[in-house]
Amino acid sequence: MERLRPWLVPAAALLFAVILPVIDRTLPSALSIAGLMPGLMVFAIVALGLNLVTGFTGLLHLGVAAFMAIGAYTYAIATSPVYPFQIGPWPGVFLAIVVTAASGLALGLPAVRLRGDYLAIVTLGFGEFVQDTLRNLDPVTKGTMGINPVPPLISGHGLSTYYLYLGLLVLAILASRNLRDSRLGRAWRAIRADELAARSMGIGVARLKLAAMAAGAALCGLGGAAWSALQGSSVEPGSYDFQLSIGVLCAVIVGGLGSLPGVVVGVLLMFGLNQIVLVKLSNAFGLTGANAAVWAQPTNWKYLVFGLALVLMMRFRPEGLWPEEKSP
Amino acid sequence: MTAVLEVQDVTLRFGGLTAIDGVSFQVAQGQILAVIGPNGAGKTSLFNTITGIYPPTHGRVLIGGREIARSLTRRTVWGWIAAGVGTGVVASLGVNLADLWTHGINDLFAPPRPFPWFQALAAVFQGLAPTVWTATPFLLGTVAGIAGAASLWHSSRRGPDLVARAGVGRTFQNIRLFRSASCLDNVLVGMHPRLTSRWIDALFRLRRHRVDTAEGTAKARELLALVGLEDQAHRPAGELPYGHQRRLEIARALALDPTLLLLDEPAAGMNPTEGRELTALIRRIRDRGTTCLLIEHDMAVVMEVSDRIVVLHYGRRIAEGTPAEIRADPRVIEAYLGRDGIPSRVQTATVAPGVRHG
Numbered sequence: 001m002e003r004l005r006p007w008l009v010p011a012a013a014l015l016f017a018v019i020l021p022v023i024d025r026t027l028p029s030a031l032s033i034a035g036l037m038p039g040l041m042v043f044a045i046v047a048l049g050l051n052l053v054t055g056f057t058g059l060l061h062l063g064v065a066a067f068m069a070i071g072a073y074t075y076a077i078a079t080s081p082v083y084p085f086q087i088g089p090w091p092g093v094f095l096a097i098v099v100t101a102a103s104g105l106a107l108g109l110p111a112v113r114l115r116g117d118y119l120a121i122v123t124l125g126f127g128e129f130v131q132d133t134l135r136n137l138d139p140v141t142k143g144t145m146g147i148n149p150v151p152p153l154i155s156g157h158g159l160s161t162y163y164l165y166l167g168l169l170v171l172a173i174l175a176s177r178n179l180r181d182s183r184l185g186r187a188w189r190a191i192r193a194d195e196l197a198a199r200s201m202g203i204g205v206a207r208l209k210l211a212a213m214a215a216g217a218a219l220c221g222l223g224g225a226a227w228s229a230l231q232g233s234s235v236e237p238g239s240y241d242f243q244l245s246i247g248v249l250c251a252v253i254v255g256g257l258g259s260l261p262g263v264v265v266g267v268l269l270m271f272g273l274n275q276i277v278l279v280k281l282s283n284a285f286g287l288t289g290a291n292a293a294v295w296a297q298p299t300n301w302k303y304l305v306f307g308l309a310l311v312l313m314m315r316f317r318p319e320g321l322w323p324e325e326k327s328p
Numbered sequence: 329m330t331a332v333l334e335v336q337d338v339t340l341r342f343g344g345l346t347a348i349d350g351v352s353f354q355v356a357q358g359q360i361l362a363v364i365g366p367n368g369a370g371k372t373s374l375f376n377t378i379t380g381i382y383p384p385t386h387g388r389v390l391i392g393g394r395e396i397a398r399s400l401t402r403r404t405v406w407g408w409i410a411a412g413v414g415t416g417v418v419a420s421l422g423v424n425l426a427d428l429w430t431h432g433i434n435d436l437f438a439p440p441r442p443f444p445w446f447q448a449l450a451a452v453f454q455g456l457a458p459t460v461w462t463a464t465p466f467l468l469g470t471v472a473g474i475a476g477a478a479s480l481w482h483s484s485r486r487g488p489d490l491v492a493r494a495g496v497g498r499t500f501q502n503i504r505l506f507r508s509a510s511c512l513d514n515v516l517v518g519m520h521p522r523l524t525s526r527w528i529d530a531l532f533r534l535r536r537h538r539v540d541t542a543e544g545t546a547k548a549r550e551l552l553a554l555v556g557l558e559d560q561a562h563r564p565a566g567e568l569p570y571g572h573q574r575r576l577e578i579a580r581a582l583a584l585d586p587t588l589l590l591l592d593e594p595a596a597g598m599n600p601t602e603g604r605e606l607t608a609l610i611r612r613i614r615d616r617g618t619t620c621l622l623i624e625h626d627m628a629v630v631m632e633v634s635d636r637i638v639v640l641h642y643g644r645r646i647a648e649g650t651p652a653e654i655r656a657d658p659r660v661i662e663a664y665l666g667r668d669g670i671p672s673r674v675q676t677a678t679v680a681p682g683v684r685h686g
Contacts, residue, residue, distance in 0.1 A: 178531050178532070179527065182537060183525050183537075200381075201518050203517070
């Protein structure tokens with residue numbers, strides 16, 4: 001029993017996630033949420049990617065949206081029927097992961113020797129740079145229109161998509177856990193705790209920080225590709241903005257930096273509030289579009305909620321809702 | 329026989345301050361050598377120079393007879409050139425991407441006609457023909473790439489990680505454990521260069537990862553037992569009492585299988601009993617074949633444990649010898665107590681410039 005205890009909560013959560021679509025069928029459509037869950041799972045994958053860099057290795061990264069965008073556009077260009085490549089969904093996902101990991105390396109090589117705030121500024125600049133490039137490289141990216149159509153990962157709607165995205169999220173969690181509980185993950189956490197001590201143990205800090213940047217970018221790329229497949233479009237460049245990067249960072253901090261269940265909980269709360277609860281509220285009260293003043297629409301409250309959540313967390317529970325275990 | 333460590337005429341300056349001034353000494357295999365000296369004598373600076381945290385302003389540190397720095401091989405240079413050319417190609421492609429894509433893909437793609445791949449390739453090559461707009465970014469990119477790669481190489485040429493990999497373990501004066509990690513994990517981090525699993529092994533839990541974990545954990549437990557912390561394996565390091573933390577740091581440094589172990593004030597804050605236990609531990613470590621270099625203020629420990637002693641004073645080596653010789657050396661007594669009980673600095677200031685008195 002003692003040995004099973006750490007598995008209890010994840011198993012219960014997974015079971016709940018598996019039967020959620022069934023429960024959902026019995027609810028009135030105003031309350032059903034299963035259709036909106038795959039989007040949340042995508043952001044959970046991106047947040048897990050950020051967690052590798054910021055949570056495990058302690059590098060403040062403000063440009064995850066850029067990697068998500070690179071993943072989404074790589075997938076879109078490689079699979080969309082408007083281009084001749086059309087390599088199919090799964091090779092497209094693989095390519096997106098490889099390309100984003102490579103761009104993570106390319107960003108990391110010059111930046112990895114910077115410390116703290118300076119690295120954060122570089123990643124922030126990278127985010128803006130990618131967004132502007134995608135917007136202005138018209139012949140390749142179709143500018144502000146985005147590339148569409150883009151094929152989904154799996155044909156059919158609803159259930160199959162839900163379970164596929166759940167599967168991808170579980171894989172991302174397992175990958176994060178395997179990396180965390182390994183020689184590499186221990187070295188990452190050593191760098192986070194005390195860089196000089198880590199170097200004095202023979203850990204090549206620059207190389208391992210690069211590895212973290214590449215691994216984090218790869219997960220964000222997977223998220224981006226899955227997002228693009230879910231939306232049926234690369235989505236316009238402006239949606240991969242600083243707000244998104246900050247939103248993912250908020251979710252990771254609220255959930256608990258470095259804690260895998262924490263990251264998932266954080267995304268469910270922050271993005272769930274934003275994409276599900278506030279939307280449902282708006283619809284329920286008919287407070288949408290021209291029916292209501294701008295300030296009265298719950299969908300417009302998201303930054304208010306984000307900000308409030310951050311302030312309250314920092315005041316009452318700075319280590320996050322589900323903090324990292326002290327000793328694995 | 330070459331010395332495990334040879335410090336040759338090392339000088340270390342920070343701006344106008346000379347922390348170490350022309351210090352030389354050797355440590356032979358299996359020896360325990362202590363570096364002593366009053367506060368501010370440059371002992372910790374010397375350790376930081378040996379471990380590669382500060383490059384010496386002048387002089388050399390040889391470990392096992394060689395200086396620890398990546399050497400500039402032909403392969404390194406080819407690597408820079410490859411990185412440069414790669415950057416150049418990417419830059420050239422990047423600058424012309426819009427045109428290349430338009431001519432190579434958008435103009436040729438007209439379904440249901442099958443896409444003419446060869447024609448597309450030809451268009452791309454044609455687009456990359458040398459003109460101002462392809463050659464300039466290529467050249468600039470190449471130069472920038474080579475310069476970047478060379479500067480990255482240069483900045484990682486020396487450093488504490490390389491010295492550690494050469495077999496030098498160390499502890500810190502102001503304990504630097506990974507406080508939230510367990511004792512076992514601390515030792516496993518110290519074992520990092522000796523383990524071989526890579527990211528792909530970890531990601532898919534391949535055999536090498538499992539073997540690494542099992543063997544590493546077993547060895548880490550042995551080391552914890554050596555320092556007497558075997559029953560604390562899963563406790564976070566930060567929760568241990570102070571004396572235990574010092575011993576855990578030694579276990580972590582030993583995880584490297586070091587040929588040379590640097591201990592920076594291992595007995596600081598210990599009572600006499602703990603001091604005696606520490607002496608026994610250092611002896612045991614030496615008997616396992618590890619040469620030890622320690623900085624220590626606790627004279628009972630120093631006199632008890634060391635084979636030789638080097639005395640630093642204001643960055644200079646003022647004496648070297650066996651404990652008995654050092655105890656009797658008038659220069660050492662003066663450095664610690666001052667001449668006739670007057671602090672030495674005051675004395676030099678008033679006596680040495682004989683001109684004023686003469």
